[in-house]
Amino acid sequence: xxxxxxxxxxxxxxxxxxxxxxxxxxxxxxxxxxxxxxxxxxxxxxxxxxxxxxxxxxxxxxxxxxxxxxxxxxxxxxxxxxxxxxxxxxxxxxxxxxxxxxxxxxxxxxxxxxxxxxxxxxxxxxxxxxxxxxxxxxxxxxxxxxxxxxxxxxxxxxxxxxxxxxxxxxxxxxxxxxxxxxxxxxxxxxxxxxxxxxxxxxxxxxxxxxxxxxxxxxxxxxxxxxxxxxxxxxxxxxxxxxxxxxxxxxxxxxxxxxxxxxxxxxxxxxxxxxxxxxxxx
Amino acid sequence: xxxxxxxxxxxxxxxxxxxxxxxxxxxxxxxxxxxxxxxxxxxxxxxxxxxxxxxxxxxxxxxxxxxxxxxxxxxxxxxxxxxxxxxxxxxxxxxxxxxxxxxxxxxxxxxxxxxxxxxxxxxxxxxxxxxxxxxxxxxxxxxxxxxxxxxxxxxxxxxxxxxxxxxxxxxxxxxxxxxxxxxxxxxxxxxxxxxxxxxxxxxxxxxxxxxxxxxxxxxxxxxxxxxxxxxxxxxxxxxxxxxxxxxxxxxxxxxxxxxxxxxxxxxxxxxxxxxxxxxxxxxxxxxxxxxxxxxxxxxxxxxxxxxxxxxxxxxxxxxxxxxxxxxxxxxxxxxxxxxxxxxxxxxxxxxxxxxxxxxxxxxxxxxxxxxxxxxxxxxxxxxxxxxxxxxxxxxxxxxxxx
Numbered sequence: 001x002x003x004x005x006x007x008x009x010x011x012x013x014x015x016x017x018x019x020x021x022x023x024x025x026x027x028x029x030x031x032x033x034x035x036x037x038x039x040x041x042x043x044x045x046x047x048x049x050x051x052x053x054x055x056x057x058x059x060x061x062x063x064x065x066x067x068x069x070x071x072x073x074x075x076x077x078x079x080x081x082x083x084x085x086x087x088x089x090x091x092x093x094x095x096x097x098x099x100x101x102x103x104x105x106x107x108x109x110x111x112x113x114x115x116x117x118x119x120x121x122x123x124x125x126x127x128x129x130x131x132x133x134x135x136x137x138x139x140x141x142x143x144x145x146x147x148x149x150x151x152x153x154x155x156x157x158x159x160x161x162x163x164x165x166x167x168x169x170x171x172x173x174x175x176x177x178x179x180x181x182x183x184x185x186x187x188x189x190x191x192x193x194x195x196x197x198x199x200x201x202x203x204x205x206x207x208x209x210x211x212x213x214x215x216x217x218x219x220x221x222x223x224x225x226x227x228x229x230x231x232x233x234x235x236x237x238x239x240x241x242x243x244x245x246x247x248x249x250x251x252x253x254x255x256x257x258x259x260x261x262x263x264x265x266x267x268x269x270x271x272x273x274x275x276x277x278x279x280x281x
Numbered sequence: 282x283x284x285x286x287x288x289x290x291x292x293x294x295x296x297x298x299x300x301x302x303x304x305x306x307x308x309x310x311x312x313x314x315x316x317x318x319x320x321x322x323x324x325x326x327x328x329x330x331x332x333x334x335x336x337x338x339x340x341x342x343x344x345x346x347x348x349x350x351x352x353x354x355x356x357x358x359x360x361x362x363x364x365x366x367x368x369x370x371x372x373x374x375x376x377x378x379x380x381x382x383x384x385x386x387x388x389x390x391x392x393x394x395x396x397x398x399x400x401x402x403x404x405x406x407x408x409x410x411x412x413x414x415x416x417x418x419x420x421x422x423x424x425x426x427x428x429x430x431x432x433x434x435x436x437x438x439x440x441x442x443x444x445x446x447x448x449x450x451x452x453x454x455x456x457x458x459x460x461x462x463x464x465x466x467x468x469x470x471x472x473x474x475x476x477x478x479x480x481x482x483x484x485x486x487x488x489x490x491x492x493x494x495x496x497x498x499x500x501x502x503x504x505x506x507x508x509x510x511x512x513x514x515x516x517x518x519x520x521x522x523x524x525x526x527x528x529x530x531x532x533x534x535x536x537x538x539x540x541x542x543x544x545x546x547x548x549x550x551x552x553x554x555x556x557x558x559x560x561x562x563x564x565x566x567x568x569x570x571x572x573x574x575x576x577x578x579x580x581x582x583x584x585x586x587x588x589x590x591x592x593x594x595x596x597x598x599x600x601x602x603x604x605x606x607x608x609x610x611x612x613x614x615x616x617x618x619x620x621x622x623x624x625x626x627x628x629x630x631x632x633x634x635x636x637x638x639x640x641x642x643x644x645x646x647x648x649x650x651x652x653x654x655x656x657x658x659x660x661x662x663x664x665x666x667x668x669x670x671x672x673x674x675x676x677x678x679x680x681x682x683x
Contacts, residue, residue: 019316
């Protein structure tokens with residue numbers, strides 16, 4: 001099913017989330033079928049010397065937090081890469097790296113190359129709404145020989161969704177290296193959280209408007225099993241931030257791996273585990 | 282019949298039988314179920330209102346002899362964690378409820394052998410004396426049966442006495458799945474068989490009481506048994522017309538003897554939509570945001586629900602089993618309006634009472650649900666001394682120290 005521009009405009013302003021979800025699910029299935037990928041991520045702190053725990057089932061080790069300095073960023077990457085073995089390591093927000101490069105001062109590309117030389121494979125996230133120059137920054141990631149794990153939205157955007165998503169589609173048209181876009185904001189006002197309708201609309205419209213980014217991603221840990229599962233039925237095809245701890249303290253059926261598989265199956269989809277490189281494990 | 286033929290039947294206002302409902306439940310795409318359920322909601326509620334009630338879900342005791350395997354709330358007789366709320370505490374809770382615009386107490390509790398029928402009658406009478414317009418949505422069918430056994434009076438007689446004391450309506454709790462095979466496995470057959478639960482509701486309806494009906498799914502029942510539950514409710518509603526609303530929620534497994542997993546959000550939306558299709562004679566379906574969270578709770582409005590249930594000031598039972606969602610009136614109204622509906626306050630009979638109360642006057646935000654009693658509070662209400670106890674533990678509590 002091809003969605004016309006008029007239908008897209010109508011979906012964007014409608015409360016009919018069922019029809020919107022059907023259209024987005026059709027678009028998702030044309031691209032991915034029932035295949036639903038997920039990645040188990042071990043977070044480690046950005047501070048050099050902080051403890052590093054990497055469970056054996058980890059598919060991506062992610063350094064989270066803002067590095068205090070260029071030297072600290074490089075040192076931490078070395079430490080984590082040494083501990084991670086063959087597991088891909090992602091690190092930092094591209095917006096933080098932009099700021100760090102400006103503060104040091106050093107060209108962003110030089111900073112990224114230093115991180116690559118320390119063993120980094122992926123920049124963990126590029127928050128579209130926080131980057132000074134998204135196109136330039138993502139191109140620098142690519143030129144430096146790094147990959148970008150995901151494009152994200154840090155906050156609830158004030159711009160209308162169609163306009164925002166047109167900008168993101170245009171960005172991908174220019175850079176061509178974005179593998180996944182996570183349309184749901186990573187931080188919201190706890191007193192006014194996003195609603196279920198909001199979330200469905202953002203995910204579904206992302207799939208329909210942004211047809212040149214392969215995956216629409218939802219954060220399993222941040223949005224929870226119920227909303228993340230619903231998102232899979234309205235256009236999302238990839239789940240980020242699944243716990244690598246597979247302790248079965250409450251029985252095997254309630255362990256994280258079985259829980260995510262159960263949720264994907266219950267949505268009539270097929271679970272496929274991937275690593276941070278988007279390679280099937 | 283194909284799925285599309287069954288869908289056409291639903292669209293044209295036809296009634297599905299159990300086999301057709303089962304096919305829809307198992308095979309229909311989730312969005313199709315949503316569309317069918319939403320069409321029925323729109324036919325029944327064309328004005329575009331979504332209602333809610335401001336009330337308080339008070340559990341007057343957690344002491345219970347039923348020992349259901351899915352319950353994390355109860356404590357056995359004699360447990361140091363067992364409690365009974367005193368009349369004064371209940372009056373205080375009612376006053377807090379009235380202060381935020383509340384109109385009703387949803388009063389349910391354990392099957393406590395040390396609370397005789399007279400305790401309920403005295404409580405209800407005193408509430409009605411102090412707060413004449415305040416409504417008592419009280420005592421689910423298994424509690425009525427428990428009181429019938431305890432007092433050795435018939436269910437109709439117990440209902441008469443409770444109504445005379447002030448009971449206004451009966452909540453539909455304790456239905457779980459109305460199939461005795463399931464009830465035996467869940468250890469709730471003893472508290473009420475499927476027929477007994479339905480009989481209490483039949484008697485209540487014939488006496489002019491309105492009631493709700495519920496379904497707790499996701500334990501040990503089959504798909505066929507889920508559908509049988511809905512069919513039995515539909516039959517009774519055809520007979521009496523006394524149900525105002527249906528509420529489905531998923532089993533909450535934390536801290537229960539049964540354990541296991543909670544059904545997923547998509548399973549909830551499918552169950553809700555099929556319920557809307559099968560229960561074509563029920564005026565209203567509630568969204569269970571307390572078990573599903575605000576987001577899936579709001580999405581329920583696209584899958585057949587026309588009511589957001591209660592601005593629950595207090596909740597104890599599903600909270601004990603791991604659910605901890607909270608929405609105050611501001612948040613419920615925001616969710617209703619964001620979904621494209623107008624929000625209306627209602628009473629238990631689903632009569633519209635008016636616009637959101639926080640738009641009429643200042644009401645404090647409630648970002649956390651209250652609980653019946655704080656941990657460690659082991660006080661015993663003084664008036665319990667006035668009522669005879671049946672259990673050894675209860676009798677010991679009533680001994681006056683010399």
